[in-house]
Amino acid sequence: MTPDEQLDVQSLANRKIRENLSVTARETTYTDAVRDGALAFFGDRYGDVVRVVRMGHHDDHDEPFSFEVCGGTHVHATGEVGTLVVLGESSIGGGMRRIEATTGRAAEELFVEQSATLEAISRRLQAPVAELEARLDAYMADTEVLRRRLADAERASLRSEAESLLDRTRDIDGVKLVAGVTSAHNVEAMREMGDFLKQKLENVVVALGAVIDGSPIIVTMITPDLVSRGLHAGNIARDAAKLMGGGGGGRPETAQAGGRQPERLGAALDSVANLVRAGLGN
Structure with missing residues (x-):
């Protein structure tokens, strides 16, 4: 996934968290769960009886936001998750990828840590946080010029x-x-x-x-x-x-x-x- 796609996932997840959707779980047969539209990601690894988790508004009798076969634990409402920050995504096997994120208190600590890092860089580069990218681009351009000059000087020295x-x-x-x-x-x-x-x-x-x-x-x-x-x-x-x-x-x-x-x-x-x-x- 591109960074923009990951950001889209993060935005969607946080919007649904703020909506505080109800999360309910029930047991049914695997056949009925799939027939009702539940997503199942691991094929025949499931038994005959499965746990189905649904996320949607209490008065939502139409298509839920999420409806899948899942044996793991869950919150009772999406609002309990708190802020969600996507960390990245990677391959976990043939044709499968996993997106990783942190939530709640851990997400808040990550935000504080990254903000402190940005402030430290801002002080080192003597530029406001909003101007860091432009200042860094300028430094990189200057560094490339100096690298070329150094390479030319070394080449001349070795020729001598x-x-x-x-x-x-x-x-x-x-x-x-x-x-x-x-x-x-x-x-x-x-x-x-x-x-x-x-x-x-x-x-x-x-x-x-x-x-x-x-x-x-x-x-x-x-x-x-x-x-x-x-x-x-x-x-x-x-x-x-x-x-x-x-x-x-x-x-x-x-x-x-x-x-x-x-x-x-x-x-x-x-x-x-x-x-x-x-x-x-x-």
């Missing part, structure tokens, strides 16, 4: 790091090797750096490391021409990660691996040169 790594390119038996620790906060950023380096160099093996959420990560990337010479990014990443107490792997051209010892990240990256030599058969 990648360019500095170019100055440390090594030659390993005719293969260029770029390896180093970066300040990247996620693997996607490391891959962007690797793509940038591969565009700048030919015959290159790229091995980048970073500590992300406390764990060391290595991303390895290899140009296709070196794959044909026997190098495999997945094998290099896996074997380097062993020095960090971890493992991993991936495709011949791109791979990543992780470990449990961030202090060993530098040593793992240093080992890549020997792994390249071994992969070339030298």
